[in-house]
Amino acid sequence: MSLSSSLISELQQICGENGVMTSEVDRQNYSYDAAVLEPTIPAAVVRPNSKESIGKVISLCNDSGTPVTVRGAGTNLSGGTIPNKNGIVLLTNRMNRIIELNETDMYVRVEPGVVTADLAAQVAAKGLFYPPDPGSQAVSTIGGNVAENAGGLRGFKYGVTKDYVMAVEFFDALGRKVTSGSKTVKCVTGYNLAGLMTASEGTLGVFSEITLKLIPPPAASKAMMAVYDSVETATQTVAAIIADRIVPCTLEFMDNFTINAVEDFANVGLPRDAKALLLIEVDGHPAQVAEDGERIEQICKKLGARAIQVARNDAEKDKVWEARRAALSALARLKPTLVLEDATVPRSQIPAMVSAIEKLALKYDIPIGTFGHAGDGNLHPTLLTDRRDVAHWERVENCVADLFDAALSLGGTLSGEHGIGIAKAGFMKNEVGQSSIDFCRTMKAAIDPNNILNPGKIIGQ
Amino acid sequence: MSELNKLSKSLKEIENQLTDCMKCGMCQAVCPVFKQTGNEGDVARGKIFLLERLAEEMLTDAKGAKTRIEKCLMCGTCAANCPSGVKILEIFLKARAALTEYIGLSPVKRLIFRGMLKHPERMDALVDTAARFQNLGTSKADPNQGTRCSKLLSGVIGNRHFLPLAKTPFHKTYPSLNIPAGHSGLKVAFFPGCVTDKMNPEIGKAVLKVFKHHGVGVFMPKGQACCGIPALASGERNTFDTLLAHNAALFAEESFDYLITPCATCTATIKEIWPMMSEKDSIEKFRAGQWAPKTMDISQFLVDVLQVAPAQKSYAGSHSIEFAGDTVTYHDPCHLAKSLKIKSQPRDLIRANAACTFVEMAEADTCCGNGGSFNLQNYDLSKQIGMEKRQNILASGAGTVATACPACMMQIRDVLSQNHDGVKVKHVIEIYADTIKD
Numbered sequence: 015m016s017l018s019s020s021l022i023s024e025l026q027q028i029c030g031e032n033g034v035m036t037s038e039v040d041r042q043n044y045s046y047d048a049a050v051l052e053p054t055i056p057a058a059v060v061r062p063n064s065k066e067s068i069g070k071v072i073s074l075c076n077d078s079g080t081p082v083t084v085r086g087a088g089t090n091l092s093g094g095t096i097p098n099k100n101g102i103v104l105l106t107n108r109m110n111r112i113i114e115l116n117e118t119d120m121y122v123r124v125e126p127g128v129v130t131a132d133l134a135a136q137v138a139a140k141g142l143f144y145p146p147d148p149g150s151q152a153v154s155t156i157g158g159n160v161a162e163n164a165g166g167l168r169g170f171k172y173g174v175t176k177d178y179v180m181a182v183e184f185f186d187a188l189g190r191k192v193t194s195g196s197k198t199v200k201c202v203t204g205y206n207l208a209g210l211m212t213a214s215e216g217t218l219g220v221f222s223e224i225t226l227k228l229i230p231p232p233a234a235s236k237a238m239m240a241v242y243d244s245v246e247t248a249t250q251t252v253a254a255i256i257a258d259r260i261v262p263c264t265l266e267f268m269d270n271f272t273i274n275a276v277e278d279f280a281n282v283g284l285p286r287d288a289k290a291l292l293l294i295e296v297d298g299h300p301a302q303v304a305e306d307g308e309r310i311e312q313i314c315k316k317l318g319a320r321a322i323q324v325a326r327n328d329a330e331k332d333k334v335w336e337a338r339r340a341a342l343s344a345l346a347r348l349k350p351t352l353v354l355e356d357a358t359v360p361r362s363q364i365p366a367m368v369s370a371i372e373k374l375a376l377k378y379d380i381p382i383g384t385f386g387h388a389g390d391g392n393l394h395p396t397l398l399t400d401r402r403d404v405a406h407w408e409r410v411e412n413c414v415a416d417l418f419d420a421a422l423s424l425g426g427t428l429s430g431e432h433g434i435g436i437a438k439a440g441f442m443k444n445e446v447g448q449s450s451i452d453f454c455r456t457m458k459a460a461i462d463p464n465n466i467l468n469p470g471k472i473i474g475q
Numbered sequence: 476m477s478e479l480n481k482l483s484k485s486l487k488e489i490e491n492q493l494t495d496c497m498k499c500g501m502c503q504a505v506c507p508v509f510k511q512t513g514n515e516g517d518v519a520r521g522k523i524f525l526l527e528r529l530a531e532e533m534l535t536d537a538k539g540a541k542t543r544i545e546k547c548l549m550c551g552t553c554a555a556n557c558p559s560g561v562k563i564l565e566i567f568l569k570a571r572a573a574l575t576e577y578i579g580l581s582p583v584k585r586l587i588f589r590g591m592l593k594h595p596e597r598m599d600a601l602v603d604t605a606a607r608f609q610n611l612g613t614s615k616a617d618p619n620q621g622t623r624c625s626k627l628l629s630g631v632i633g634n635r636h637f638l639p640l641a642k643t644p645f646h647k648t649y650p651s652l653n654i655p656a657g658h659s660g661l662k663v664a665f666f667p668g669c670v671t672d673k674m675n676p677e678i679g680k681a682v683l684k685v686f687k688h689h690g691v692g693v694f695m696p697k698g699q700a701c702c703g704i705p706a707l708a709s710g711e712r713n714t715f716d717t718l719l720a721h722n723a724a725l726f727a728e729e730s731f732d733y734l735i736t737p738c739a740t741c742t743a744t745i746k747e748i749w750p751m752m753s754e755k756d757s758i759e760k761f762r763a764g765q766w767a768p769k770t771m772d773i774s775q776f777l778v779d780v781l782q783v784a785p786a787q788k789s790y791a792g793s794h795s796i797e798f799a800g801d802t803v804t805y806h807d808p809c810h811l812a813k814s815l816k817i818k819s820q821p822r823d824l825i826r827a828n829a830a831c832t833f834v835e836m837a838e839a840d841t842c843c844g845n846g847g848s849f850n851l852q853n854y855d856l857s858k859q860i861g862m863e864k865r866q867n868i869l870a871s872g873a874g875t876v877a878t879a880c881p882a883c884m885m886q887i888r889d890v891l892s893q894n895h896d897g898v899k900v901k902h903v904i905e906i907y908a909d910t911i912k913d
Contacts, residue, residue: 039539042528043515048498053524061513088515089500107513131504152504343558350494402494 016100017057028070035059044103049093049437056097061105065222073189075466083468084216086155092435094215106157120228121197126157126221143231145172157221163213165431170389171263176212178227184219187462216468232297236307237331240292240319241285247318248290249365252388254313256361260306265389266293266338272383279344282337293338341385349398357421358392358430370420371395378413392430434472479532485573486530495561496523502553507842507860516543519553519563526570541574548846550809575710588706588714595700602673606640617892633854636892638674645676651697657690664731665695668738670881678737681908688911689781696725702744723759734770737904739808739880746770773904778820785826795830795909803831804873807840808880821879821903828910836871845886861890875899
């Protein structure tokens with residue numbers, strides 16, 4: 015620990031004695047997140063309780079050159095919340111108030127520490143809808159969702175977090191309050207800083223308030239499961255549905271490995287011999303739902319689905335989604351370490367990406383279960399390993415690098431929803447080129463001259 | 476560091492289980508303690524990380540880690556919701572034993588566990604004496620609950636509202652029983668548990684009344700000891716081993732079809748912890764393994780085995796007097812709902828009493844905050860969690876809250892008593908027994 019005692023006591027004056035943690039145990043407890051990466055122990059953990067105290071904490075850190083890593087629930091999979099040595103972790107979970115839920119103008123103003131599922135539930139209770147639903151929404155916070163531009167199962171039709179951010183208020187590296195955006199649907203006042211801050215992973219500022227767009231919930235929905243004897247026909251179906259100009263709210267893919275893992279674990283009655291499954295849901299106006307549902311059924315049949323199971327009621331719909339919900343748990347129980355990737359391709363390239371993943375699993379002799387959001391090109395090839403097995407782990411790292419190359423060669427991207435953090439910072443150049451990184455570094459240096467805001471993330475040091 | 480090396484070695488036993496945690500953090504969504512504190516060290520992921528660091532000798536403050544690892548209700552909610560299926564309770568029990576062996580037991584705990592709990596006859600004598608003098612220095616807290624509080628002892632017990640010790644404990648009225656099977660053709664071993672014995676003997680009596688009504692034979696050996704979970708949860712494995720050996724020898728004296736308790740915690744301990752934590756290749760391990768499938772909570776036994784079903788008859792024809800016209804809600808004890816997945820049977824048992832109407836409360840299966848010794852060590856936190864339970868009980872509008880764990884009853888009684896709420900606290904077996912004529 016290298017923070018001076020005067021800095022600690024100043025932090026205590028701002029956040030209260032309980033708002034600053036410096037014991038070895040507490041510091042260790044904030045040295046990691048959900049990414050499979052080495053922990054780094056911070057010098058202190060600070061929990062501000064008000065907007066003003068966020069500004070004061072940052073200002074102190076800037077003056078003393080202390081790195082600040084903001085943390086909501088620590089569920090990100092890219093190491094974005096792994097702190098810096100001698101730095102502090104700034105926890106947002108005491109800032110978890112919903113400031114205003116405006117039903118008339120359909121927006122909500124929140125503090126960054128509000129848990130996503132809590133927000134979605136409160137919004138739903140007012141007859142409105144906040145669609146982004148990251149897999150970790152039961153614990154993840156809105157601040158983290160915006161900082162990582164989190165996605166979810168509904169991305170295909172409803173987009174991701176960035177599509178709902180109307181305005182932001184944040185503190186910059188010097189501790190000054192900055193606002194951008196508005197409660198209005200239209201707003202072109204100056205730079206789109208809300209856009210810049212989204213997916214910035216805590217490297218450009220610290221959120222103190224976020225305004226999110228709400229929409230009316232769909233009136234009806236219909237879910238179905240299509241069973242395939244070949245991965246190719248399943249993935250071609252995805253492309254065909256999109257080509258037919260139908261936009262399901264959810265279009266999920268599951269390969270044979272994952273199907274069997276789910277069956278072993280949850281015994282939900284999936285066909286073990288199926289090579290792939292598609293889980294599809296359409297929503298909207300009842301008439302549209304009925305029509306889209308029928309057209310999708312026809313497309314599935316035409317492209318060779320062995321069977322199509324349409325849910326007739328809520329219980330059956332729940333059954334369709336039970337399989338998908340169980341996927342991660344089922345895979346997680348097979349091996350100690352799970353590397354859940356999210357390299358993403360244009361939707362038309364899904365068949366090519368799935369086949370590339372299958373080839374890599376054979377090449378490196380690594381079990382890979384693939385499931386995920388086929389509708390938006392965001393698959394989750396999940397590598398099963400044990401990080402204690404050095405040789406195997408090395409193969410996993412090489413395999414992941416090849417996965418990234420495969421996605422990029424198909425016109426895709428390194429990350430669809432998990433972010434870059436420190437896990438993928440080294441691969442950034444392959445996607446955006448050195449000059450883009452230089453541009454980002456120049457911008458960062460200008461607004462964070464002492465490089466205190468989550469240094470090392472996204473663009474490296 | 477060489478000392479730390481010893482601890483690291485003893486944690487190796489659970490190292491493989493620790494690795495199963497993928498740090499996804501989903502345990503944060505369901506942990507009652509984390510909900511109150513928001514501290515990573517108070518949730519399973521954080522505790523497991525600390526244990527990993529101790530095993531790797533990357534953390535020097537073993538004492539600090541122990542404090543964190545003990546700050547847990549052991550409610551098992553995280554384990555029930557863990558995507559990776561990490562055996563969290565087993566990890567924590569084994570880790571607490573290893574840490575206690577390394578750091579030692581506090582003098583107070585040593586006195587309680589080794590001096591008293593370990594010796595059932597000494598414990599009974601002490602409780603007898605305490606029962607006789609307990610009115611000195613305590614005063615009535617809430618007449619509805621029959622609770623008392625103590626200014627004199629507030630330094631030790633805080634402002635708790637507690638039920639006084641029973642004037643006559645259950646084992647004084649029924650030192651032992653050996654009744655042959657009646658018309659059911661079944662004989663059960665009966666383990667009343669400490670809280671039933673010393674504080675709520677009426678629960679034990681209700682169980683016996685029900686057994687008699689259904690023609691169930693009862694074997695209840697004399698001199699039963701505690702199931703051992705309080706000692707084990709504090710890392711005192713030696714006392715646990717002694718208590719298990721003592722009980723295992725008593726219950727081996729007679730054959731029985733089922734082993735029944737009216738306490739969710741005792742049931743889960745006997746069914747799961749006894750086989751898990753008994754010494755390898757020991758006679759206790761063998762017996763515990765034999766008994767585990769036969770061990771049942773009283774409501775599961777009545778509903779699943781004896782086919783007691785919700786009442787069809789109208790309230791007018793009901794014998795029940797105490798619950799006539801009453802609305803009853805149910806709190807799921809963690810050890811029953813989370814560990815053993817028993818949720819419908821206690822509700823069916825309440826519904827079997829035609830005189831009362833069952834209503835579901837919100838968040839019926841969230842922990843009441845008792846957590847055994849958690850309540851002793853973290854009373855303020857325990858009470859905060861309990862107050863949320865109280866809100867849900869009151870919001871249900873029920874006149875009676877029933878549960879299936881005497882420890883939960885203590886906690887719920889305390890939080891209701893603190894506010895002088897007029898809601899009655901009952902064990903489900905009391906509600907069912909009330910339908911049977913004496």
